[in-house]
Amino acid sequence: xxxxxxxxxxxxxxxxxxxxxxxxxxxxxxxxxxxxxxxxxxxxxxxxxxxxxxxxxxxxxxxxxxxxxxxxxxxxxxxxxxxxxxxxxxxxxxxxxxxxxxxxxxxxxx
Amino acid sequence: xxxxxxxxxxxxxxxxxxxxxxxxxxxxxxxxxxxxxxxxxxxxxxxxxxxxxxxxxxxxxxxxxxxxxxxxxxxxxxxxxxxxxxxxxxxxxxxxxxxxxxxxxxxxxxxxxx
Numbered sequence: 001x002x003x004x005x006x007x008x009x010x011x012x013x014x015x016x017x018x019x020x021x022x023x024x025x026x027x028x029x030x031x032x033x034x035x036x037x038x039x040x041x042x043x044x045x046x047x048x049x050x051x052x053x054x055x056x057x058x059x060x061x062x063x064x065x066x067x068x069x070x071x072x073x074x075x076x077x078x079x080x081x082x083x084x085x086x087x088x089x090x091x092x093x094x095x096x097x098x099x100x101x102x103x104x105x106x107x108x109x110x
Numbered sequence: 111x112x113x114x115x116x117x118x119x120x121x122x123x124x125x126x127x128x129x130x131x132x133x134x135x136x137x138x139x140x141x142x143x144x145x146x147x148x149x150x151x152x153x154x155x156x157x158x159x160x161x162x163x164x165x166x167x168x169x170x171x172x173x174x175x176x177x178x179x180x181x182x183x184x185x186x187x188x189x190x191x192x193x194x195x196x197x198x199x200x201x202x203x204x205x206x207x208x209x210x211x212x213x214x215x216x217x218x219x220x221x222x223x224x
Contacts, residue, residue, distance in 0.1 A: 034212070042218075043114075043203070043217050043218050044153070044201070046212050049211065096158055096160070097155060098143075098155065098213065100152055100153040103152065
């Protein structure tokens with residue numbers, strides 16, 4: 001069946017460095033991709049999204065890249081801060097359904 | 111807006127008891143989703159409502175689970191009877207329009223069935 005998955009379950013990054021979180025997807029019919037951040041004890045929080053007809057989208061300190069050729073999605077966080085420590089999920093959308101990946105735990109070292 | 115409001119935040123109950131989880135969506139959002147999160151299975155969609163009507167309940171595990179949305183301001187997820195394997199964090203999420211784009215999640219209800 002179709003699935004969304006992440007390359008690495010954990011990522012440790014030095015404060016101030018850039019972070020890159022990767023995600024692979026398999027459903028080529030997905031028309032919309034989203035990154036969520038989940039802090040301990042909280043619900044997932046929307047970070048940024050990208051439609052399938054785009055390759056790149058930038059937000060505040062974050063950039064999402066979509067490579068449809070290899071079905072790969074990445075989230076780049078610039079100048080990582082302690083508050084960026086969380087679990088990051090990629091999700092793909094088909095119509096109304098969001099399918100979430102397993103999540104990558106990002107830990108920021110001071 | 112206070113966001114999506116779920117209650118209770120924590121629930122501990124004995125096996126066999128009925129459990130009711132509650133959700134108040136963001137005003138104006140007409141799509142509502144119930145998700146379950148566990149370490150083993152991650153985030154799973156249980157049911158999706160649009161304009162208070164259940165559109166897709168294929169994710170509901172079994173007949174012990176039921177969900178209602180009597181109006182645009184309130185939804186419930188009920189488990190009767192509850193079992194230890196139902197222990198999880200249950201999230202309610204809402205979004206504008208008919209799709210799941212930019213869904214806003216509540217804080218979740220952590221359910222423990224002993």
